[in-house]
Amino acid sequence: MQTTEQLKIVIVGHVDHGKSTFVGRLFFDTGSLPDGKYEQLQEIARRRGVPFEFANLMDGLQAERDQNITIDTAQIWFRTPKRQYVIIDAPGHKEFLKNMITGAAHAHAALLLIDANEGVQEQSRRHGYLLHLLGIQQVIVLVNKMDLKNYDEKVFQHIETEYRAFLTQLGVTPKMFIPMAAKHGDNIAALSSKNMPWYKGLTVLQALDEFNVPPKPTNLPLRFPIQDVYRFDHRRILAGRVESGTLKVGDRLVFWPSGKSSVVNTIERWSSPASLTASAGESIGVTLTEQIFVERGQVASHEQDAPGVAREFKANLFWMGRANMEIGKRYKLKLTTQELECEVKSIEKVIDASTLGQVEKSRNHVARNDVAELTLHARLPVALDNHHRIPESGRFVIVDDREVSGGGIISGVKYETRSRDGVKSENLTWSKGEVLSKERAIRNGHHGAVVWLTGFSGAGKSVIATGLERELFSRGMQAYVLDGDNLRYGLNANLGFSPQDRSENIRRAAESAKLFADAGFVVITSLISPYRVDRVRAREIMAEGQLRFIEVFVDCPLEVCEKRDPKNLYARARAGEIKEFTGISAPYEPPEKPELVIQTSKQSPEESVAAVMDFLLQTVGVADTSYAI
């Protein structure tokens, strides 16, 4: 039986670098073309007296074939024994950038092509940048047309070095680089041992199966934007799609930005198995116990982990409009199902995405194909999130004169923290002491920081934490371990192991760590911290206090942890004595971009501690050498 996951891959890169040819050839070499298609394309080329092009499989419009150029993005289905793919071919010409964005916005992963002969070009970089903005983390780079460079390994290496450096600046780590000649099929379905014996990596076909389908964001905080309200009978049904998190019958919901609240009475579906919950990706209807007036555009959340509400926010934006985007002009903002008027308050920076350089300072408009950092001001409050926290409610489009003309992602949203009983502490500001953290750093010879160890029980967090503490201490540094069990002993004694309680446990640990780090300590936290969202929040808490945060993924296979079982917990969890035990009966979400990964099944505790020390010393060192560590 086939697996049912479907992975969407977009093919991007500069014009004419061979994207459509690659797709055609991939289908040909894997025997995936429909019967008669190849002959039909050859016949057409013959009749028109032009050379046969594999690109014509994708370039379905007459205008595209006439000019040998892709104008609009197209999608086609492809299958490997592992799974089904949707291949999205995108145009490379600058003129059609909005079509490239349309294709890429739907993708989980990208193949970026670079012509070996022309090397890295303007759109190679701009597309790379846009992938990053669109939130596509999985990228493989294909260096195409190797035949034109005599299959020279040096050419390949040179392009790899140059482009890897470019992507690294963006924080994107390419999965791999593959040399290829799409036209001739080299390294697509089979390794080209004749032409490129020096290449020992995967074929492109094998590489596709290395991508992952990102999981639905069911463990993030709940966001349920209302799409419509139906009254087909006497009931009021709120229709919408759960964008993130999970919603249950009986949950109390708060609707933003209005702040109204009610409880879920029923979840409505038609001709589907009944269920008392609905998770990210599900389009459902909901009825409430108390009738309150809500309409399209309100975003429901739980009481804890509400979205931010603001009229002004910062964004990174790309512009596709014919007319420039200008300060003070009115636009329509569309974010989840919210729609309202907005204007650009200020433009912080306009970036040339093909160089990453800044366009002349103090320009007060954003032109077509530009990328900008700016501040938007909406006419009314908007419910929103930071994109890196919840992508679905952290991105928006701008409509100018009936046309979708720009897209952006949000950053810098401040969340109101609410205490457990839902009482929020108003009018509090962080009071700064007399002693500056710089002074503390100079006295201590290092900055305060938080080393956040995360991983399964038994992965080796405590061993690393105590080893690290000892090592730091013996160097005269201020260090302290915040151990999960110790916190539960006192500060968190009233918390259990439900997802909510785990989340609160982590929040308190993070807040405590923040105080220590602010006092100049290197704090080492040793908590399983299984949910990504909680760790992201810890990161945000440190960022607020301008404190260094080092997430260390203590990576050890579950089987190994279970075999170690130092506290006999796995055995008890298996026996059903411990409920909601991470790895056995509760999920663990590995970090996506940790600062450091330590594989304790492959190295000794001393080696692990040394690896963290290396990284840490670089991070917390003080520039003034007279106080060097």
Next chain:
Amino acid sequence: MNHLDILENQSVFIMREAFNKFENLAMLWSIGKDSTVLLWLARKAFLGHVPFPLVHVDTTYKIPSMIEYRDQLVKEWNLQLIVGKNEEVLKSGVTYPNGKATRVECCGTLKKDGLKQVLEKHKFTGVIVGVRRDEDPTRAKERYFSPRDKNMEWNVEDQPPELWDQFKTDFEPGTHIRIHPLLHWTELNVWEYIERENIPVIPLYFANEKGERYRSLGCAPCTFPVKSNARSVADIVKELRHTKTSERSGRAQDKESEDAFEKLRRDGYM
């Protein structure tokens, strides 16, 4: 969620978006498998209701059992049906079966102009259509919300960007927007879903005693059955997992010239 759940939920989202945004919304119903799945998805979206009329453009050359099946479902599911016919052309007799028009011309007047007349008469500004990207290379380039100008023309070289499920829902007076909730489905997905949901389909899709079935339904004179032994929905699913012939191979009008179908579609054909 498995892949059918993902497809279904996405289609429901799109359909609800269309219903919210267009005062005058209709759905085309060709009686075929796709538009019947679309109808089923509408009932999912609107919790058992179909809150807009269905438009069937009748060329009068449809296979007779299609019309019977149509009228039966209208009764059973309590649907509002609008039937459009290009009476003028039918009266004049300039059609392909009469030998007075080419296949493509005939599609142009009976289907495309027939549709245009219905849209104008009822002032529909949004029309839901069950086309899929895997059907042919021009449909592979479609948007979920695809604008058509005053003359119903499709400007395929300059389509609106579509990202993050934010669609073009603003349109100029006199123009309309086609909404394509099935765009991301394949023919196989459609049959897998029919199987899972037990959706009634017209028996013309199943193989007869001669070992032939229809894969795609159009007008009788221009649609031909394909060789097949698939006698049930499950058989069809099995057959499609292995087939390498394309779905519209039984549609004659696509073959009159290299870009016949593209031209029809630019001019406003579905």
